[in-house]
Amino acid sequence: MFFLSWDSIVRLLIVGVLAYIGLVFLLRISGKRTLSKLNAFDLVITVSIGSTLATILLNKKISLPEGILAFFILIGLQYVITLCSVKSKKFSKLIKSEPVILYEQGNFIDHALQAERVLKEEILQAARSNGLSTMKQVKAVVLETDGSLSLIKSTESEFSDTLGNVKCTRVNKRE
Template identity: 50%
Template sequence: MENVLFAGWESLGRTLVIGVLAYCALVIFLRASGKRTLSKLNAFDWVVTVALGSTLASVLLTKNVAFTDGALAFALLIGLQLAVTWISVRARWFRRFITGEPAMLLHRGTFLPDAMRRARITKDEVRAAVRSTGVLALSDVEAVVLETDGSLSVVNRSAATGPNSLEGVQGDAEHN
C-alpha cells in the first residue's frame, strides 16, 4: 500500500518547483491580460476564474501534467476570456448571449412575479436582499434588480434620481 502521508522527497520537490513556476506564469498572464480577466462581472467571468484555479491545482498536483501543458491551459483560458470580452464590447447580440441582462424583480415596493419566476428567485430571497441593505419596508425600495453576475442590487427610493435611473433594466413594471 502506498503511503498517503508522504510520497517521497521527489514528489515534494516537483510540487515546490512546479508550484513556483505555475504561480509565476499565472501572475504574468493575468497581469498581461488586465484586470477584467479576474473580474466577476457576470457568470462567464466567474467560470473563467474557477477554471484558472482548477487548472493551477491540476498542474501542481497531477504528476502527468507538465508545466508547459499548464501554462498553455492558462494562456488558452485567458485568451478565450479576452476574445469573448472583446467581441462582447463590439456586438450587443453576443454580449446578451454571454452575459444575459439584468432583471427587475421588484419595482416601487411591488413584486414582479413573471420576472421572479423566469429568474427562479423567491420573494424571501428578494426580502433578504432588501434587509441586507438595512431597509425595513419594501415600500421604501425603488427596485430590486438581479444583476448579470447573479447578485441582487437594491435601489432605495431616496437613491433613485428620476424616471430614467433604472434605464436598461429588463423586466420593468410596464413589461410585466
C-alpha cells in the same frame, strides 16, 4: 501511502511556485475583468483556471510549460470573448444575461421572480442588508448580470439613469 519521495515534494514545490507566478502574471496582463464579480461566463473561466492549476500541481505527466500554455489559452479565450462582447451587442446578449427588475414601486414582479428563480425572501434580505426597514423605501430591485441584487431607494429620482439598460418588465393589473 504517506510519503513517496523527496523528488515529488521538490517537484510540487518548484512547479507550484512557478505555476503560481505564471498565473499571477497572466491574470495581471489580462486585466481586471478576469477577477471581477462573476457572470456565468466568467465563472466557467475561473473554475477552469483553478482546475488547471490543480492539475499542473498534482499530475506529473503535465509539464510546467504545458500548464502555462493552458492558462494562456483560457485567459486568452476569455479576453477574446469579452472583447467580442464589447464590440457586438448581439454577441454580448448571446453570452451574458441581462439585468432584470424583480420589484418595482411596491410590487413584486412574480413572473420575473419565477423566471429568475429568486424568492421574495431574498429581496427582503437584500433590503435589510442595505439597512432598510420597509419595502416602502425601495423603488426597485434589480437582479444584475452577476447574480447580485441591486436596490434603488425610493428617495432617488423618478427614473434613474442606472435603470437604463435593465430589462423592464412592468407590473400589469392582471398579474
